Amino acid sequence: QVQFVESGGGLVQPGGSLRLSCVASGFTFSNYPMSWYRQAPGKEREIVAHIISTGERTTYADSVNGRFTISRDNGKNTVYLQMNSLKPEDTAVYYCRTTRAGVLYWGQGTQVTVSS
Secondary structure, three states: OOEEEEEOOEEEOOOOOEEEEEEEEOOOHHHOOEEEEEEOOOOOOEEEEEEOOOOOOEEEOOOOOOOEEEEEEOOOOEEEEEEOOOOHHHOEEEEEEEEEOOEEEEOOOEEEEEOO
16 A cells, blocks of 8 residues: 655745655655645645656756755655745645556645745
């Protein structure tokens, strides 16, 4: 059974940093790409960052490019999202996700709130 456990969210001031973690189980993590998504109140869920299975290639939404970094440790079945220079508009619930055999799997989400 595919499962994700996300952590690292919280309340941070504008300009601050957070690192999110997503620990996966129930599948061969190192074989699959991973993504981080976010959903702000009243808005649709949007992709934030993507990383291929080997970790050698990453892509980012324009809104976070240069501020966020996605990475993974296949030995720990974990994907990370380092978020720097946070802005109030980054406030959202953040989810990790993978696609396996055509099925989408989501984590439970972790709340990130950027406010002074």
